Amino acid sequence: MLKINLFVLILYLNLGFADVEPVENEVATAAPLYTISGYILPPDRKLGLTLRWLSEITLSINGGQYKGFVRTDGHFLISGVPYGSHVVEVHHADIYFRPVRVEINSRGKYRAREVSYVDPVTVVQIAYPLRLAPLKRRKYFREREQWRFVDFVLHPMILVMLAPVLMLLIANHIIKDPQTKRELDKMQFPNVPNNMPDLSDMLTSLLSEKQRPPPPPPPPEKASPKKICSNKKKR
Numbered sequence: 292m293l294k295i296n297l298f299v300l301i302l303y304l305n306l307g308f309a310d311v312e313p314v315e316n317e318v319a320t321a322a323p324l325y326t327i328s329g330y331i332l333p334p335d336r337k338l339g340l341t342l343r344w345l346s347e348i349t350l351s352i353n354g355g356q357y358k359g360f361v362r363t364d365g366h367f368l369i370s371g372v373p374y375g376s377h378v379v380e381v382h383h384a385d386i387y388f389r390p391v392r393v394e395i396n397s398r399g400k401y402r403a404r405e406v407s408y409v410d411p412v413t414v415v416q417i418a419y420p421l422r423l424a425p426l427k428r429r430k431y432f433r434e435r436e437q438w439r440f441v442d443f444v445l446h447p448m449i450l451v452m453l454a455p456v457l458m459l460l461i462a463n464h465i466i467k468d469p470q471t472k473r474e475l476d477k478m479q480f481p482n483v484p485n486n487m488p489d490l491s492d493m494l495t496s497l498l499s500e501k502q503r504p505p506p507p508p509p510p511p512e513k514a515s516p517k518k519i520c521s522n523k524k525k526r
Contacts (some may be wrong), residue, residue, distance in 0.1 A: 322373055322512065323373075323374075324371045324372060325372050325373070325374060326368055326370045326371075326372065327352065327368075327369045327377065327379060328366070328367065328368045328369075328420045329353055329366070329367055329419075329422065329423060330365050330367075330421065330423070331345065331424075332423065332425070332519055333365070334386065335425075338385075338427075338428055338521075344385075344386070345363065346361075347384065348361045348383050350367055350379065350382070351379075352369060352372065352377050353377055353378055356482050357369050357372055372395070374396060374397050374454065375394075375395060376392060376393075377392070377394075377395070378390055378391070378392050378393075378406060379391045379392070379393055379421065384429070385428055386425040386427060386429065387426050387427050387428070387429055388423055388424075388426065389406070389408040389423075389426060390405075391403055391405060391406060391417065391421055392405075392406050393421070401419045403416065403417050403418070403421060404417060405417060413504070423513075441468070486504060
């Protein structure tokens with residue numbers, strides 16, 4: 292009986308120590324947490340923001356894994372962030388902020404750089420704590436195109452008509468050889484015959500005929516009265 296009690300006691304002690312050791316190891320190996328801080332710079336007056344623009348800003352890390360807000364003085368703190376590489380984004384309905392990547396090593400040293408999705412190879416480092424400035428207003432609608440005189444001049448049909456005229460005007464200044472000029476002056480262009488009808492006259496005659504009212508119908512002919520022959524026999 293004594294041997295059984297000793298065996299149960301030894302087994303209980305072993306199980307107890309086995310339960311306590313992992314807890315001590317977890318506390319000893321717990322990774323430290325860090326805080327990402329920064330400041331939101333005031334916007335340009337040309338953006339035309341309201342006085343409550345700071346209260347409308349929200350911050351997120353790694354697509355919403357950690358979130359934060361901005362104080363009235365423009366500073367922000369996001370705590371409980373482990374070491375590693377984190378992308379900080381500033382969200383506002385009317386303003387666009389450039390995202391920033393903050394890298395924290397195991398020793399607690401910070402390094403920040405801009406995030407470029409177009410050219411991710413280039414590294415542009417920025418100072419830490421972060422100083423984020425609003426870049427531009429967001430555009431949800433496309434501006435209506437307006438008529439410009441340059442668009443009219445650069446139209447292909449206008450260029451096709453103007454190119455020969457300009458070449459004729461510039462040809463005399465470009466050609467400096469007098470013999471070539473004489474040959475150009477002697478060139479006979481085909482003459483248009485005089486009896487050809489003018490296009491404008493033809494269009495005018497066609498339109499005038501279409502607009503001319505139709506002639507009235509001829510009056511109906513009156514029927515001549517018929518002569519009644521009375522052939523009465525005399526009794």
